[in-house]
Amino acid sequence: MNKYMQTFFELLPEKQNTSAALGFFDGLHIGHRKVIGEAVKGNEKNLVPICYTFAQSPKSVLKNQPQEALMSLENKKEALSEIGIQHLYMCDFKSVVDVAPRKFVEDMLIKTLKAKKLCCGFNYTFGKNGEGNTELLSEICKENGIELQVLPPVEEKEGVVSSTLIRELIKDGNVRRANELLGSYFxxxxxxxxxxxxxxxxxxxxxxxxxxxxxxxxxxxxxxxxxxxxxxxxxxxxxxxxxxxxxxxxxxxxxxxxxxxxxxxxxxxxxxxxxxxxxxxxxxxxxxxxxxxxxxxxxxxxxxxxxxxxxx
Ligand SMILES: Cc1cc2nc3c(=O)[nH]c(=O)nc-3n(C[C@H](O)[C@H](O)[C@H](O)COP(=O)(O)O)c2cc1C
Ligand SMILES: Nc1ncnc2c1ncn2[C@@H]1O[C@H](COP(=O)(O)OP(=O)(O)O)[C@@H](O)[C@H]1O
The missing domain is CATH 2.40.30.30 (Riboflavin kinase-like)
Structure with missing residues (x-):
């Protein structure tokens, strides 16, 4: 267990350069673990591994529906710390919901969080109305000399591994398979x-x-x-x-x-x-x-x- 992970509930200026994992990561399934693992590899280049996420699921905030999460925030914190994240940003989704995509990346991730490496999944979206996608992210990263790792979908016999698929397995009682796709136990x-x-x-x-x-x-x-x-x-x-x-x-x-x-x-x-x-x-x-x-x-x-x- 990495005893040194610090959790922040708002954006604060980082002192050292960082390598950031981006996403909500409900359940921290085997696909999520690849994204986080890539951010943790930033260590090798003296970058502090951080995770930028939200306290509430963006989908549940946008749809104004309670979430059916796979993992409590407490469990998510423990798991991220075990994987090697050192600073966890658990921000209020409402504080970024209206920020333009480019501003989110340039001001928040690159300037404030001093990100030199960004890691996300193939379907990551960001900024106002979720208009930012990995193509735009790639463009902004090139312009700013930032390394970008976009992880491809992890596929299993049921299809692309996702939190939604795992929720369905759990609701069907198939926790054995859900655990396999989580890479841990529900x-x-x-x-x-x-x-x-x-x-x-x-x-x-x-x-x-x-x-x-x-x-x-x-x-x-x-x-x-x-x-x-x-x-x-x-x-x-x-x-x-x-x-x-x-x-x-x-x-x-x-x-x-x-x-x-x-x-x-x-x-x-x-x-x-x-x-x-x-x-x-x-x-x-x-x-x-x-x-x-x-x-x-x-x-x-x-x-x-x-x-x-x-x-x-
Ligand atoms: C392994 C296990 C299986 C159980 N299966 C059932 C069940 O199929 N139907 C049911 O009505 N209660 C089931 N129960 C719940 C019992 O009714 C309950 O444990 C018992 O009434 C004691 O309740 P208490 O903890 O409030 O004293 C199960 C409990 C356990 C531990
Ligand atoms: N082997 C055991 N497994 C689970 N709980 C146990 C066991 N032995 C003792 N306990 C204790 O007994 C309590 C449960 O007794 P039980 O009669 O089922 O009461 P309750 O209806 O309040 O759950 C538990 O809270 C726990 O403190």
Whole structure:
């Protein structure tokens, strides 16, 4: 982990020359990672690797719709720092929405952020009404003696890898494939909250977490997961995301039983849950006994899946 990444929420003049990754980068998928990786290579030329991005998705601001993000801002920060970004600009999209494309590049990126190298994806657009494209960017970079790296689309069997494609996979429950295209595991951190305290009676106490409003909601059902506690310990988990139709009618939530954990209560602690693979859809069981049997069964499947992963 690069401990030195600094985050800025507004544009500030850089002191040293920089190499900048440009984009919103929701989920930091394998295509995004190539763009960021190229900016990090600026290191070799004594350029400080920076990332210029926004706190809110430009699309959601323009359409005035809430976003269905793949990753919380907190997780994005951690991942960018791990990849080697040193300065992260998480600006307010509204502050640039009316800036002319050329002005955005010349004044903000080249003058203020001292960019000597710019890195973006093939479909990057910028400036007022998104009128700036990679052709204009290339022209401006040539005129100003700036290196430009435009990364080509990363393609997989489903087509061009995109945040939209990965959101659809997650909504379909195909988190295994989503994780492959993310190059990491979909999941979230969140505080452990109280439930009905029925789990412990079934012999399967679960840590309950609210779903993040801004994140995409996976298909309701049971997943193998990896849980990281706030002290860094990792456990195999079996996670249900849904409304628990067997025991009532609840708002959607995420609850995880860790078959190998028997420690202190975790209420109020922040716990990170990463989904590994889908096991089954959520069901209304006709008795608690049947539900309990299914949960124990699912835990066996989850333990096998957990034992097969090696980079979490
Ligand atoms: C692995 C797992 C699978 C679950 N599957 C279902 C399910 O298919 N249907 C359902 O109604 N509830 C399901 N649940 C939720 C249980 O109903 C819930 O954990 C139990 O009622 C305890 O709730 P509590 O945490 O509020 O005490 C599942 C829970 C876990 C941990
Ligand atoms: N193996 C375990 N897996 C998950 N949570 C556990 C485990 N052992 C103990 N706990 C604790 O038990 C609590 C869950 O018990 P449960 O009866 O399901 O209550 P709730 O309905 O509030 O979730 C969790 O918040 C956690 O502190």
């Amino acid at each position: 999941g979230f951190g969140g505080e452990v909250v109280h439930g009905q305290h029925l789990g412990r009676e079934l012999g399967t106490p679960t840590l309950n977490q609210s779903l993040h409003e801004e994140l995409v909601v996976p298909k309701f059902g049971v997943y193998a997961s990896c849980v990281t506690l706030d002290d860094g310990r990792k456990f195999c988990g079996v996670t249900n995301i849904g409304v628990k139709p067997t025991v009532g009618n609840f708002a959607p939530l995420c609850e995880t039983w860790m078959p190998d954990y028997s420690g202190e209560e975790l209420y109020g602690k922040t716990v990170d849950v990463r989904l590994i693979d889908f096991i089954r859809g959520e069901k209304k069981f006709s008795s608690l006994d049947e539900l309990k049997k299914a949960i124990f069964d699912n835990a066996k499947t989850a333990e096998k899946m957990f034992s097969e992963i090696n980079n979490l």
